[in-house]
Amino acid sequence: MVKRRVVVDGPSNLGLRPPGVGVVPGCYKLAGALRDEGFVRRVGAEEGGVVTPPRYDRGDWKPGDGVFNAAAIAGYTVKLADRLGKFFDEDKFVVLLGGECSNLLGPGLALRRRGRFGVVYLDGHSDFRTVDNSPYVGAAGGEALALVTGRGQADLTDLEKLGPYARDTDAVLLGIREDDEYAGDVETAGIPLWRAREIIDDPGAAAAGVLKYLERDELDGFWVHLDVDILDAEVMPAVDSPDPGGLDHQQLKDLLRPMLASDKCVGIDIGIFDPDLDPDGRYAAELTDTLVDALS
Numbered sequence: 001m002v003k004r005r006v007v008v009d010g011p012s013n014l015g016l017r018p019p020g021v022g023v024v025p026g027c028y029k030l031a032g033a034l035r036d037e038g039f040v041r042r043v044g045a046e047e048g049g050v051v052t053p054p055r056y057d058r059g060d061w062k063p064g065d066g067v068f069n070a071a072a073i074a075g076y077t078v079k080l081a082d083r084l085g086k087f088f089d090e091d092k093f094v095v096l097l098g099g100e101c102s103n104l105l106g107p108g109l110a111l112r113r114r115g116r117f118g119v120v121y122l123d124g125h126s127d128f129r130t131v132d133n134s135p136y137v138g139a140a141g142g143e144a145l146a147l148v149t150g151r152g153q154a155d156l157t158d159l160e161k162l163g164p165y166a167r168d169t170d171a172v173l174l175g176i177r178e179d180d181e182y183a184g185d186v187e188t189a190g191i192p193l194w195r196a197r198e199i200i201d202d203p204g205a206a207a208a209g210v211l212k213y214l215e216r217d218e219l220d221g222f223w224v225h226l227d228v229d230i231l232d233a234e235v236m237p238a239v240d241s242p243d244p245g246g247l248d249h250q251q252l253k254d255l256l257r258p259m260l261a262s263d264k265c266v267g268i269d270i271g272i273f274d275p276d277l278d279p280d281g282r283y284a285a286e287l288t289d290t291l292v293d294a295l296s
Contacts, residue, residue: 003093005295007040008048010080010269013056014069015102015140016240024056025240026276031097033275037288043295045095048087051080051106063136066153073102073140074155080106081113088114088266095295098271101127101144104225105156107269108148108165111223117266118170118214118222120259121145124196124229124243126173128182141272144225145173149189170219172210174199174255175230177245196230196246203247203254215264224259224268228287236287238277249290256294 009031016025031050040047054072061068080096084107087094096107104119111117121127127145129137130152137143143152149171150157150164157163173186174194186193192213199206214222231252233242247255259265270291278284 003091005043005045005095006048006087006092007043007045007095007097008083008087009050010053010096010099010103010106011050012053012073012076012099012103014053014073014076015067015100015144017139018058019240025100026274027098027100027240027272028053029275030099030271030273033273033278033281033284034097034270034288034291036281037285039097039288039292042288042292043095046092048083048094051076051083061138063138066137067140067143067156068138069140070153070155073105074159077105077109077156077159081110084267085110085113093265094267096267096269098269100141100271101225101227102140102147103269103271104144104148104223105165107223107267109159109162111221111266112162112165113160115220116170116218117166118172118219119148119166120210120214120222120224121171121173122175122225122230122255123173123227124175124177124231124246125227125241126176126180126182126186127227128186133182133185145171145186149191170214170222172213174206174210175247177243199255200247200251203251204258207255207258210259211262215262219264221264221266222262223266224256226256226268226270227272228270229272236273236283238274238283239272240274249286253290253294260295
């Protein structure tokens, strides 16, 4: 039986570096841009409302201070988990419109409260930066896979004493470029990895590999995290760190569709798209078409 879908807005930009002095990251506008393209109606979803984040304010943060906006992210994670948990209890398929990558901690915590769930991390970058492999940490959005698997400060990784929210054995990473500096650490952790080039060659095979790995009896299900910078920079320049060597829209659809159709998949969050970098709305329209198709 197909699950009922619900769309929730999680417009947090707390985990990104400012794009300029006195400028806040525009990814908090992602949900509005996709809604303007009729996303909720087109995927036949119920309305799940908005979980409003705290104000973006790095204050006097400096390198070495840990993750900036950490207290705000922690509070928002609990708030988001509380909202999403109600929908999980109703056995609804959740679509969370971000936001940035640390939004993953919300569904991560909500699902950890309920059992053992995997995470499919789709991103052009590994987001596996920690104090063990970098001089310092700062932007949670660049550390989200590390945080959700328990690497980092306890006020983010061990909320309610439930960390890690996903075990290394229950996470997969797809879409990074060949020169990703933390890929070796991901592989050392034992997290299966599909680079962008492998996916481009055969998206269906990559999806099948993920499903073979995560559709295991000991897992209660899995969540899909999508950072749209998995797309090539020419296809999707409206992100904070666009890179060449990524997927096109058809390849992303072919990758997503089998995973989102799995009985084990409980939802997806979409993040990093920045409408401030898309003044004519072209990229919002293309992204919405891709997501609608992938969810069809």
